Structures are given as structure tokens and as C-alpha cells.
Amino acid sequence: MSATSETVHSNALIHETSPYLQQHANNPVHWYPWGEEALRLAREQDKPILLSVGYSACHWCHVMAHESFEDPETAQVMNELFINIKVDREERPDLDKIYQMAHQILTRRAGGWPLTMFLTPDAHYPFFGGTYFPKEPRFNLPAFKNILYRVAEFYRQNRHGIVEQCQQLAQAIEYHDTPRTEGVSITTISPELLNTARQQIEQSFDSEWGGFSKAPKFPHLTNVERLFHHYHITAHQENPDEDGLQIAMHTLTRMALGGIYDQVGGGFCRYSVDDYWMIPHFEKMLYDNAPFLTIYSEAWQLAKIPLYKQVAQATADWVLREMQLSEGGFYSTLDADSEGVEGKFYVWTPEEIKGLLSPELYAPFAYQFGLNRPANFEETHWHLFGWHDREAVAVKFDLSLEEVNARLDKALAILFQAREQRVHPQRDEKILTAWNGMMIKALATAGRIFKRTDYIHAAEQSLNFIRSTLWKNGKLLATYKDGKAHLNAYLDDYAFLIEGILTLLQCRWNNSDYAFMLELVDVLLHEFEDKEKGGFFFTGNHHEQLIARLKPLADEAIPSGNGVAAVVLGRLGHLLGNDEYLRAAARTVNIALPAIEQIAYAHNTLLLAVEDYLFPPQLIIIRADAKHLAEWQAVCQHDYAPQRLCFAIPNHLSEPLTGVLANCKPQGEAVAYICHGYQCSAPIHSLTALEEALQAYEMG
Known part of the structure; x- marks a missing residue:
């Protein structure tokens, strides 16, 4: 594009780092990013805000852009009647979560992307919304231009009614997002919550094709993880849940053979448009492939089915080949389209x-x-x-x-x-802290299980990249691209990165990573925890004030940040003997109990914290010289044992170990300490004795 044409057509998105926003920087629409300039113009001109939320790999976002946002006539109407704000939901999940919830309350149906919401210019409450609107009437949807005229007229003629509706919406959001905890106590928590989730998962199971819904069919990998954990617990109690295990394995096998998995290049697409996992929506997301890599690696460790190892390693290889920046961070997505056609890159004759x-x-x-x-x-x-x-x-x-x-x-x-x-799909090359945290966990898990040092090294590179570019002045930033890191980090950024580091430390110990993890935990507790009621807000104390400060508990496309925070704090609390961490985890579970009791399997990540409360994790600390360290660690990590954490620390390292770790001193060539809950065994000085202790634990 020439400099002249860019000057004529560019809007206020031209300097944004988001590839999605950049895709709209040359629209004739006068787009603004969310920020003070756009919000001020809306107030001064008394124009409602047209908020459009999407992401770069979203197919229907592209369709609406081509039909309407690139059309001069439609753009003219938008510019005359509204202040137009474009948001990348991957950079601003805080805004996306709020306005998706508002859409659901207003329309009584689930939202999606593109999300199209019309907001008041002063308080920024939505008074009308939808998702995709076509340029011309079809799909039982009105034409977008007609919507624009009708919304603008409604705003001019119904100001008092809109104010009342916004007040009701504010109350509905507060009610929806504030768990009721009267009469609930963590001391009354029961394993029945785990059994209930197990039953609900089976009730939603597709016994023919696997999975847990009809089309559009999403992977719901937290269900598979829940079934794996349930099987392990019941096997430990000498009553293994073989039926649940088969539900999980059948689902993984059907997906591995299906079209949702890229049979040629590895990696998984977002979801299937049919019941059979045959034709996917072809976008590939980092946040999907991280849990896919984790769960297939663990499935192979549990069942030793070759297909699972093949799929896990091909997925990891795809990530390293196509999704990693040379400096270490992982890119966000691959588009569904190439050459303007969805799926063209992937299909054959x-x-x-x-x-x-x-x-x-x-x-x-x-x-x-x-x-x-x-x-x-x-x-x-x-x-x-x-x-x-x-x-x-x-x-x-x-x-x-x-x-x-x-x-x-x-x-x-x-x-x-x-x-x-072939012409490859476009890649969104922004680096998101939360998604990198998920991939660090996944690669560390796969590297440990398959003994792939290249996977572990890639996880280390990502962590080092985040620490050097997205950790500024003692706080995380959420996104990075083209040399610019910005936006306050969210709950998910801290929780997922802490979990990634905790997983990586079980591959190889690093004092610097350990200290960094504890710094992150400190910020998590001080910036995000609700000290009064428990749980964690999605945004920090110093985040801009929005129409709501949400505390999301349920798993969505990615695991619940509250759930991950509760799990890592509980496990670190046991590892370090830190009561503050344990109390924060318990308060999070406590505030979530009513929601879990209402629909347990929508909160599978929080159920991992419930599980750790009921069955405290087993911690193994190995201190050994270089000759024995890996051998002793391998014995502890050979089998699938989700309640076990093993840290192998070289004898020559000491500071800055704290808590239980500090008490696990080197003794000769090798020694192992096994702790369970609040008690530790006597030091174990032989590999044979360690193997016998592990076997005795598994037998109950």
C-alpha cells in the first residue's frame, strides 16, 4: 500500500500492536481502540458506542469485515451515528468477558465472535447487542445498516428507558457474578462433588463419536482430565472407574483420528462443525493446543496407546516448528483461511x-x-x-x-x-502471557513424559522471553508484539504462568525460576485476591475501572483462572508450609462451592482444588549428586500420578530454598523425602526403598 493511500484510509488503529486491530486499520470506518480518546469523544458528542469484539483467526469476523466494515456506505452510517471501537478479545479478555456476559443477559442466548454491542456514551453499559450481522437480510437476521439506523433512533427516543435498563443490567451482572456463600463452609466439602461431576460428564457423553456435545463440537478437555483423575482416585481405592476411563479414551481416540486433528502437520483446530470430529473450524489456537498436548501426553503415560504418543509429539513438533518466535515466546493463532478461503490450506483431491x-x-x-x-x-x-x-x-x-x-x-x-x-494461513504473531504459560506447562509435561529435552528447552525459552520482555517493575504485562509489551496482566496471566513454572521445575530444578514463581504468587495475592470474600478477580487492583469487576469461576474455552490459582496455591502451600497460600486456596474453593454444587462439571478446574483438599498431594523431594539425580527422578515420574509432585534438586544448590524444601537437606549421594499433606516420612537412602515406598502409597 502506498503512503498516500495509507494516509487517506488509515484510522486510529494504525498504531496498535494487535494483528486483529491492524486488519481494520484501513477500513473506512473511523475505528478507535478502547481508550480515553474514544470514550471522551462519545461523551462529548453524545453518540452511542458501537463496540465490535473479535480476533484475528475468527472466520465470521472476517466475513463481517468484508461485507460491512470495508463497505464505504455502511462505514458512513457507522461514522455518522456512532463512536466505533474495535477490541481484540485476546488482548482485552476483561472487556470481552464483561460484554459477553451482558449479551447473554440481554438476549438470553450465548454470545460469540464477532460480538457487536451498543453502549451508552457515559457509563458504557450496553443497551442492545448481537454477534454477526449480515450486510443484507439473511439467516433470519436483519441487515446491519438497518440495525444501525434503528439502534441510533432508539437511543435518541428512549433515553430514560435505557437508563433504567442499564441499572437493571448492572444488578443482573452483579447477581450473576457474585456467588452466594451463605451457609456454605469448606469444612463440609464432600467427595460427592467429584462423583456428581463424573455422572454429569457421562450424561453428556456421545457414545458413538466421543465428546460431550452435539455440533458445534468442542473438545472439553477438562472433562477428560476429570475422568483421568477420577479413575486414578478410584484405582487407588481398589475400585477403578473403568467406564469413565473408556469414555475419556474413546473421546481422545475419535479426535485423534478425526479432522479436528491436522493429520499431516500436527496440532488441533478449534472445534468440529459436525458430530463426528470430521470438518473443523480450521483456526489453530495456542490455548487449545496446550491442553491437547498435556492431555495426550498424560493419556499415553496412563494407557501406553501408540496413537496418543504420535499425536502428542506431532502437536509439540508443530508448536516448535510454526508457533515459536526465535527469541522464545509462542505466537497466538493460525487463521482458518488462506487465500480468502476457509480450510483451503488443508484440503485435497x-x-x-x-x-x-x-x-x-x-x-x-x-x-x-x-x-x-x-x-x-x-x-x-x-x-x-x-x-x-x-x-x-x-x-x-x-x-x-x-x-x-x-x-x-x-x-x-x-x-x-x-x-x-501452498499459501499458508496468516499467523497472529502477538505473544500472550497466559497462553505462553499454558504452553510452558504442556511442553514441560510432554518433555518429562517422553524424555524430550527439546520440548523442555522450548518451555525454558518461553519462560525466559516472558521474564525479559513482559515482567516490568515487578508486574506482568499481558501482550507483546514488534518490540512493544503493554496492557496490565490479568488473573489468567499470573495463574497460568505460575502453573507453567511449577510444572517446569518438576523437569529440572532452577533456583531463579523458583524465586520468580514466588514473586508472581506475591503479586497474584496482593493484586487479585478478594481478601474479604475469597477468590480472585479477573483484573488487578490497579486496572482501569470498567462496568464490572468479574470473578469468573467456570471453565470456558480455557480453564478457570480461579481454579488454576486455587490448585497452584494449595500445592505450593503444602510444598512450602505456607498457611497464607493454603488459606487463599481454601477461600477460593469456599466461594465457588454453590456454583460447583449447581453444575459441577462446568467447574472441573476448581474440582482439582477440591480434590487436593480432600486428598492432599504427595510431594517428593530428591537431593542427589549429578550421577544419581535423573535416575531417582525417573522412578518417581514413570507412572501417571496426578497427585504427585516430584522435585529433583542437585546437592550443590541451597539458597533460596524455603519451607519444606529448606528442610530437605542433602545426605550423601542421594536421598528422597516423601511428604503427604502435613507430614513427611523419614529420609529414604536407596532407590529400592524409594520404589517400595511409592508402591506402598499407590496400594493405599
Whole structure:
């Protein structure tokens, strides 16, 4: 674009770091970022605010932009009647959470993206809203320009009614987001909460295709994690929940064979548009792939199913190949579209594949992925979907499983190289602290389970990047791009990063990371905790004042920040003997109990904190010289044991260890200390004795 045309068409988004906002910087709409300038203009001109919230990989956001925001006639109406504010929901989840909740209250249906809300110019309360509006009437939706005229007229003629509606909305938001805790005490907490969640998960289970809903079908990986934990607890009690385990495994297998998983390049798309996991919405999000990587790694550790290891490692390899900045941080998303067409990068025709593969490779490949079946994408193309697993392919062609694996792996490698020549989907290259925290946890988990030092190193690089660029003056910032870090960090940024560091420390000990983690915990408690009622606000004490200060408890697209905070504080409280941490975790669970009792499986992350309250974690501290450290640590981390934390600390390290860690002194070549709840065993001086102690613990 020439300098002249940029001068003519650019709006106030031109200097923003968000790629999503940059996508709209040359719209004829007079867009502003959320900030004092736009809010002041709305007050001074007494114009309602048109708030549009989306993100760069959002397909329908692109559609609405092309239809309406790039249209001069529509833009003219928007500019005349409104102050127009564009928000990237990934940079401003605080705004997104508030106005998604307001949309749900106003319309009595779930929101989504693009989110289109009309706000009063003074108090910024919404009085009308929706999601996607088409340029012309269709999908039983009115034309966007008609909406604009009608909303502006309604605002002019119904000022008093709008004020009353906003007051009612404020009360509804407060009621919706303020848990009622009268008569509730954590001392009465019962394992029945865990059983209730388990039952609710089974009730929503699709026994044919796996998963926990109809289309659009989201992964709901917190359900799978809950089932894994439930199985482990019941196995420890000599009554293993085999049915629950099969629900989890069937879901993971169907997703791994399905089109939601990128069979050629690794990694998972956002969700499936059908019941079968066949055709995804093709965007790939870092925050989805982090828990996918974690859960498939743990699934392999639990069941040793080769498919899970293959999927986990291919997903990790995709992250390192395509999503990591050279300095260490991880990018946010890959778009669903390429060359303006959703899914174009990923789909094939049988003729294309036949031209790439030899007959002995094509035949088993076509059988596994249904290339002899009708096209499953836009009537002319095939998106790879595993109709048969590799064992079935071996039977069909009378081949050994090893030979089938070799042929299919070779075919996929050939297709990968061919696909690399295509125009790739656009990448959103902003670095988000919270999502990097999730990926640090995932790579550390996969690196520990699969003994992949490259995964652990990548997690270390991300942590170092965040510490050097997004940790300023003792506070985290939320986002970074092109040399600029800005925006106050949110609850999720602190909680997820603390969890990532705690997981990484179980791969290899680092005193500096340990000290940084404790600094983060200190800010979390002082900036975000509700000292009066318990739990954690999504925004810190020094955040700008918005129409509400939410305290989200339920899991959404990502795990609950309150849940993660409660888990890490409880575990660190036991590890360090810190009562402040334990009390903060208990208060969070306490305030969440009414919500958990109402719909338990919507709060699976908080149930992890409930689980730790009922069954305190097992902590193992190993002090050893370099020769014995890894061997002793491997014994403790070989099996799936979600209630176990193992920290292997070299003998030569001492300061700045605190709490229980400080009391676990080196003794000779190697020693292990096992603590459970508030008591620790005598030091263990032999590997055989350590193995026997672990076995005795697992047997109850």
C-alpha cells in the first residue's frame, strides 16, 4: 500500500500492536481502540458506542469485515451515528468477558465472535447487542445498516428507558457474578462433588463419536482430565472407574483420528462443525493446543496407546516448528483461511494425492482416510478423516502393523512437503502471557513424559522471553508484539504462568525460576485476591475501572483462572508450609462451592482444588549428586500420578530454598523425602526403598 493511500484510509488503529486491530486499520470506518480518546469523544458528542469484539483467526469476523466494515456506505452510517471501537478479545479478555456476559443477559442466548454491542456514551453499559450481522437480510437476521439506523433512533427516543435498563443490567451482572456463600463452609466439602461431576460428564457423553456435545463440537478437555483423575482416585481405592476411563479414551481416540486433528502437520483446530470430529473450524489456537498436548501426553503415560504418543509429539513438533518466535515466546493463532478461503490450506483431491504417492502408499492411505468415499468438504475436496485406524488398515491389506506405520508415515511426510508449498494461513504473531504459560506447562509435561529435552528447552525459552520482555517493575504485562509489551496482566496471566513454572521445575530444578514463581504468587495475592470474600478477580487492583469487576469461576474455552490459582496455591502451600497460600486456596474453593454444587462439571478446574483438599498431594523431594539425580527422578515420574509432585534438586544448590524444601537437606549421594499433606516420612537412602515406598502409597 502506498503512503498516500495509507494516509487517506488509515484510522486510529494504525498504531496498535494487535494483528486483529491492524486488519481494520484501513477500513473506512473511523475505528478507535478502547481508550480515553474514544470514550471522551462519545461523551462529548453524545453518540452511542458501537463496540465490535473479535480476533484475528475468527472466520465470521472476517466475513463481517468484508461485507460491512470495508463497505464505504455502511462505514458512513457507522461514522455518522456512532463512536466505533474495535477490541481484540485476546488482548482485552476483561472487556470481552464483561460484554459477553451482558449479551447473554440481554438476549438470553450465548454470545460469540464477532460480538457487536451498543453502549451508552457515559457509563458504557450496553443497551442492545448481537454477534454477526449480515450486510443484507439473511439467516433470519436483519441487515446491519438497518440495525444501525434503528439502534441510533432508539437511543435518541428512549433515553430514560435505557437508563433504567442499564441499572437493571448492572444488578443482573452483579447477581450473576457474585456467588452466594451463605451457609456454605469448606469444612463440609464432600467427595460427592467429584462423583456428581463424573455422572454429569457421562450424561453428556456421545457414545458413538466421543465428546460431550452435539455440533458445534468442542473438545472439553477438562472433562477428560476429570475422568483421568477420577479413575486414578478410584484405582487407588481398589475400585477403578473403568467406564469413565473408556469414555475419556474413546473421546481422545475419535479426535485423534478425526479432522479436528491436522493429520499431516500436527496440532488441533478449534472445534468440529459436525458430530463426528470430521470438518473443523480450521483456526489453530495456542490455548487449545496446550491442553491437547498435556492431555495426550498424560493419556499415553496412563494407557501406553501408540496413537496418543504420535499425536502428542506431532502437536509439540508443530508448536516448535510454526508457533515459536526465535527469541522464545509462542505466537497466538493460525487463521482458518488462506487465500480468502476457509480450510483451503488443508484440503485435497484424490487426484492430487495420487500424483504424489506410489500405488503401494496410496492404497492404504486412501483406505484409512476415505478417499474412495464422497467428498466431505464443499462437495469437491477431501479433508483427511480417519475412517479406519492403523490396525484395521493392517488387516485390510494383510500387512504387519510395522509395515503399515512405515507406509502411512511416509505418505504423510510426502503430503506435508507438498502442502508446505501452498499459501499458508496468516499467523497472529502477538505473544500472550497466559497462553505462553499454558504452553510452558504442556511442553514441560510432554518433555518429562517422553524424555524430550527439546520440548523442555522450548518451555525454558518461553519462560525466559516472558521474564525479559513482559515482567516490568515487578508486574506482568499481558501482550507483546514488534518490540512493544503493554496492557496490565490479568488473573489468567499470573495463574497460568505460575502453573507453567511449577510444572517446569518438576523437569529440572532452577533456583531463579523458583524465586520468580514466588514473586508472581506475591503479586497474584496482593493484586487479585478478594481478601474479604475469597477468590480472585479477573483484573488487578490497579486496572482501569470498567462496568464490572468479574470473578469468573467456570471453565470456558480455557480453564478457570480461579481454579488454576486455587490448585497452584494449595500445592505450593503444602510444598512450602505456607498457611497464607493454603488459606487463599481454601477461600477460593469456599466461594465457588454453590456454583460447583449447581453444575459441577462446568467447574472441573476448581474440582482439582477440591480434590487436593480432600486428598492432599504427595510431594517428593530428591537431593542427589549429578550421577544419581535423573535416575531417582525417573522412578518417581514413570507412572501417571496426578497427585504427585516430584522435585529433583542437585546437592550443590541451597539458597533460596524455603519451607519444606529448606528442610530437605542433602545426605550423601542421594536421598528422597516423601511428604503427604502435613507430614513427611523419614529420609529414604536407596532407590529400592524409594520404589517400595511409592508402591506402598499407590496400594493405599
